[in-house]
Amino acid sequence: MADDYLQSFTVAGFIQTTHFIGKGGSAEVWKAFNMLTGSPLALKTKAIPAGTDVPPADLAHEAGIYKLLRGAREGFPSIHWSGVDKDQFVIAMDLLGPNLQSLKYVCRGSFSLRTVCMLAEQMITRLQFIHSKGIISGDVKPHNFAMGIGSKARIVQLFDFGQAAFFVDPATNEHIPFRGGRLSGGTVRYVSVAAHLGHEISRRDDLESLLYVLAELFHGELPWTTESDLLRTAQMKAGKEFQDFLSQSLPEFRAYHAHCASLSYGQAPDYALLKDLFRKRMTTESWQYDWRFDWEDGTALERGTLVPEDYVFDLRFVQRVGLDPQ
Numbered sequence: 001m002a003d004d005y006l007q008s009f010t011v012a013g014f015i016q017t018t019h020f021i022g023k024g025g026s027a028e029v030w031k032a033f034n035m036l037t038g039s040p041l042a043l044k045t046k047a048i049p050a051g052t053d054v055p056p057a058d059l060a061h062e063a064g065i066y067k068l069l070r071g072a073r074e075g076f077p078s079i080h081w082s083g084v085d086k087d088q089f090v091i092a093m094d095l096l097g098p099n100l101q102s103l104k105y106v107c108r109g110s111f112s113l114r115t116v117c118m119l120a121e122q123m124i125t126r127l128q129f130i131h132s133k134g135i136i137s138g139d140v141k142p143h144n145f146a147m148g149i150g151s152k153a154r155i156v157q158l159f160d161f162g163q164a165a166f167f168v169d170p171a172t173n174e175h176i177p178f179r180g181g182r183l184s185g186g187t188v189r190y191v192s193v194a195a196h197l198g199h200e201i202s203r204r205d206d207l208e209s210l211l212y213v214l215a216e217l218f219h220g221e222l223p224w225t226t227e228s229d230l231l232r233t234a235q236m237k238a239g240k241e242f243q244d245f246l247s248q249s250l251p252e253f254r255a256y257h258a259h260c261a262s263l264s265y266g267q268a269p270d271y272a273l274l275k276d277l278f279r280k281r282m283t284t285e286s287w288q289y290d291w292r293f294d295w296e297d298g299t300a301l302e303r304g305t306l307v308p309e310d311y312v313f314d315l316r317f318v319q320r321v322g323l324d325p326q
């Protein structure tokens, strides 16, 4: 690992960074630890313009969203500290494990149906929770779901609320009115058809994006690729290409799509109906919700995971180097 990936600075007197993890749209993320407890942390940082102490609006907004999600039983990184420290704004949160995009790679490009059903249960529940707080993600993608670490290693965590928005007006407690002519945020590959059209997005759009994510995790690809331009991607999602794709896909995905298509702009999705689609499949196949996903147990994958069998502790190797008493 290059030296510049090993960087150490302290924040708020009790947090010390150890490594650079990565750079997002506008912020940097660091691996760190709490110097008082030793517990691992991740820091999201953004420089403040010289001579000011005004927090950057986007990161301050994200910190606010995390605070609103504090009541969740599980599934979101906890915030340990946020604020201005020296010349940067910092959010200190739980360190997460690998995201679903990396895990898909480890599983050679796609997940088994059992893993997709178990993921769907947790991912729909995460969206249901943020929606219950009046928040929509606006950027549902495999990179924004990561596994926890340690005792949370089988719990899917939703993170990165850089594009999150409120769909309930705090002044009136009403759903925000529909508007057109909006600039589409999110990630082209997964945004809803309405977002492509510049419509204000709502809860149904998060769930539509999740359908694209689940379908890609299962099939390994979607009809549109990174090469398809914006207009072509929108046409494929709304048109025959996605219909054809669905017709050869799982009945669960077809029913899920039909539900999304039936929702009006301000209507609450039927989360239970969506979860039931995958629960029924788990029951029909006599699969247990043991949360042992493919990356932990690759036996349901045709070609196993990328981790070769030789990594498994091998007694013959121990004998060869003379460590075995016999």
Ligand SMILES: Nc1ncnc2c1ncn2[C@@H]1O[C@H](COP(=O)(O)OP(=O)(O)OP(=O)(O)O)[C@@H](O)[C@H]1O
Pocket (backbone or CB within 6 Å): 021, 022, 023, 024, 025, 026, 027, 028, 029, 042, 077, 093, 094, 095, 096, 097, 099, 143, 159, 160, 162
């Ligand atoms: N709490 C965390 N623990 C571990 N890694 C994290 C954590 N938060 C973010 N990361 C990683 O840091 C990198 C940058 O994170 P960021 O949240 O900015 O994501 P991004 O999706 O790249 O940003 P954007 O969507 O704004 O372009 C990503 O690789 C992300 O997986």
